[in-house]
Amino acid sequence: MAKPIIDTMTDEHMERTMAVMKGMAHPIRFRIVALLCERDHTVTEMSQALAVRQASISQHLSPLRLLGLVGVDRTGGNATYTLQEPMLRNLVNCFLSHYGR
Amino acid sequence: MAKPIIDTMTDEHMERTMAVMKGMAHPIRFRIVALLCERDHTVTEMSQALAVRQASISQHLSPLRLLGLVGVDRTGGNATYTLQEPMLRNLVNCFLSHYGR
DNA sequence: TATCCATATTGCGAGGTTACGATATGGCAA
DNA sequence: TTGCCATATCGTAACCTCGCAATATGGATA
Known part of the structure; x- marks a missing residue:
């Protein structure tokens, strides 16, 4: 039997994948990232x-x-957030292209 | 200010997205789906x-x-599992293309 | 029927996640 | 300093998830 493709992923990459998944596995966080x-x-x-309380955001x-997904x-008094993990764009687009619009 | 792209996603699609995310947010389940x-x-x-105990699988x-992600x-005595949600292929490929190989 | 194999479920206990309200921190302007 | 605005954190209770061991279910075969 052939070796599964998934075995070509290193432990570090699997951990990173899980970080991304768990980070995005909540509607508010998903929408934050989409913004x-x-x-x-x-x-x-x-x-x-998003019409969500400030404390909740x-x-x-x-x-x-x-998780290093945003920076x-x-x-000054404000905190400006930025997308840090480049693959999140592809991830969000992946869902939008299936489910969005 | 322009309306965020994320607002074009219906509630049902957001729920489906969360189902997929939560379903995949565990290394064993991610690897099962990849298989x-x-x-x-x-x-x-x-x-x-996967070298994981049967009960755990x-x-x-x-x-x-x-969640309807697999069928x-x-x-006979066996249970053969199939991928049900088509977008999972794209999702897995998304991670593999960033982190895999 | 008795038995084997494959699969599913159940009953814990530990630890993590969530929402909510309240409160704390920290910059800036008067 | 005083007060205001933006942001972050804390405390709590409800709930969910996980791993583990044990057990149950159910088809096939003898």
């Missing part, structure tokens, strides 16, 4: 765009930050 | 290919079945 695919956002902007940004630029 | 991307497998085959197949053909 950041379009452009950088502050917390307040995301809170308004902050809470969900925390794991995304910890933050704290200049 | 099924190549060809149908019985439980024993997956157990051997069955346990993880249960939510995948419930099962119970003929």
Whole structure:
């Protein structure tokens, strides 16, 4: 029997894959990432765009930050968030092309 | 300000997206799905290919079945599992093309 | 029927996730 | 400093997930 393709993925890459999956496995976090695919956002902007309480947005940004999926630029009183993990664009597009529009 | 792309996704599609995410957010389930991307497998085959106890494989197949991500053909004593959700191929390929090989 | 093999389920206990309200931190302007 | 705005964190309770061991189910064969 042939070796499964999945065995060509290293342990580190599997861990990264799981980080991405768990990071995106919540509707609020998925939508946050989708917003950041379009452009950088502050917390307040995301809170308004998604109609979700500020504390809740902050809470969900925390794991995304910890996992290195998003980055933050704290200049002045605002915190501007950026997409850090390039593959997230492909991931979001993957779902949008199947389910979106 | 322009309406975010993510708002073009219906509630049902968002739910489906979350089902896929949560279904795949575990290394054993991710690898099960990756196996099924190549060809149908019985439980024993997956157990051997992934070096994971049979009960554990069955346990993880249960939510995948419930979410409709995989299908099962119970003929004779064996249970042959099949990929049900077409977009899973693209999803797995998305990760493999970034992290695999 | 008795038995074997493959598969599924159940009953824990440990640990993680979530929402919510409240509160804390920290920059900036008056 | 005082006060305001933006952001982050904390505490709690409800709930979900996981691994593990044991057991149940069910087809096939003798």
